[in-house]
Amino acid sequence: MxxxxxxxxxxxxxxxxxxxxxxxxxxxxxxxxxxxxxxxxxxxxxxxxxxxxxxxxxxxxxxxxxxxxxxxxxxxxxxxxxxxxxxxxxxxxxMAATRERLHALSGDYLEARSMRSAKSSIEAVEGIENIRAVIDDLARTCVRSLDALVPGGGQSEAALAAAAPLDMDLLKRGVLIRSLFQHGARRHRPTARHVERITAAGAMVRTTGVLASRMQIYDDEVVVLPLDPGRSGAGVALVRDPAVVDYASQFFQLSWEEALDFEGRGDQPTATPEKAPIGQERDVLLMMAAGLSNDEIAERLGVSQRSVSRVVASLMTRLNATNRFQAGVEAATQGWLTT
Missing domain, CATH: 1.10.10.10 (Winged helix-like DNA-binding domain superfamily/Winged helix DNA-binding domain)
Known part of the structure; x- marks a missing residue:
């Protein structure tokens, strides 16, 4: 040389x-x-x-x-x-020999994908790296549409950084993206900037009051659901059963039609007055106002900590609150603590 x-x-x-x-x-x-x-x-x-x-x-x-x-x-x-x-x-x-060997695996890859789908309509994927690989693969092969439910208000910087290149690539390829966030995402600047970027590229984004779980629907063929919504990154399920996919698509469409545009409707969505909580939800609210933690509330009610977390998240969304103190003030203002 x-x-x-x-x-x-x-x-x-x-x-x-x-x-x-x-x-x-x-x-x-x-x-x-x-x-x-x-x-x-x-x-x-x-x-x-x-x-x-x-x-x-x-x-x-x-x-x-x-x-x-x-x-x-x-x-x-x-x-x-x-x-x-x-x-x-x-x-x-x-290089030519290596390329030839890799290209020779294309048939095996496609065969394995078809066998994977044929053997089971539900596939469990665990581990953050495995989940990312699956999402990357679904994004690369998506050709028509991606519908997503994104609960939790503002998203983390890491989640937004991971989603941005995938979303922009899908939009560049002409894939229709519809994302449904909770109203709280409007007040989160990183999430709002992300939404501004993808909507400028052609995505459609709306917000709603409560979203029970994260969900993604690729090409109306595959639904991605969390295996354990209470634990971040625990795992996801890939569901290909046509009946389940059809139900998920109808559920998304119903939620989408009742939601508000992310932009253009003012800083806060217009909504009818919320009804005061009753039953277990009211018990959780009262104990929240008394300063008890989720673990303490769960122990007193005899339910799981995850169940309490869901009720707390729902209450904070309904009260348009970002922390427990703000939720208590708003609940008192609306008379929920004395009803």
Missing amino acids: IDHEADVLIEHEIDATTVRIYQLRVTHPTDHTAELAERAGLTADEVRRAERLLSRLGLLQPTPGGGWVAINPENAAENLLAPLEGDILRQRVA
């Missing part, structure tokens, strides 16, 4: 002095260094420097008598570049 230093010399260091010495060596091959220096009007050190450079480039070769003989530039280039061309050829052959 060519010495990288020689490559740098070719590009930067063949100056007028070096060219002059090369020409003199062509016409005076038997001159000693001192004689050549005198002809060129240079010092002996300058001549020797030029000759060393020309030698490294293959333009001069030493003679048995201790002098130098000039070599045709085309021959020098051939000798200098031949090893590199050989390396390039070997790399191209290796």
